[in-house]
Amino acid sequence: MNSQNPERLKRKLEDLKTDIHRTQPLKRDGEVLQTLKSLSEQLSVWYGGLSNTGKGATIVVGGILAISVVSTVLNLIRLAVTLVIVGAVGYVGYKFFLASQSDNDPNP
Structure with missing residues (x-):
């Protein structure tokens, strides 16, 4: 059982290494900007294809979400x-009442 354990661990390590190398790298700022432009264009085309009632409903729903x-x-x-404010009042109250009482207390 001990001989199988290191082999299994090595295999898992290799699998993890391949997963790491297989993942996509982070997008660069230019790629993110391009994606946002593409999304904006898609939304513009979608909104342009709506009827006047649909456009009005979209504006109302968007306004409600924005207000929320x-x-x-x-x-x-x-x-x-x-x-x-509550923390400041509590701190001042502590300093004023409890800390001043401990300063006047002759027993340490």
């Missing part, structure tokens, strides 16, 4: 600000 995303981001910002 903006609302979510603003809620996250509001939550972060609230947490900072």
Whole structure:
């Protein structure tokens, strides 16, 4: 069983090496830009092929999604600000009440 274990590990290592070499490299900025341009052109052609009702519905749905995303981001910002304020008040309260009591306490 010990003789099979190293062989199996070597085979797995070779398989992993071939998988690594087989994967596609990361795209360059130019390739990403070209892909985005292609996607933009496809969406433009798709939108141009819609009827007026379809175009209106697409604008309405897109507007609703945009408002929803903006609302979510603003809620996250509001939550972060609230947490900072609560943390600051808690820290000041701790320093003012508890830390000052420990300074006045004669027993260490």
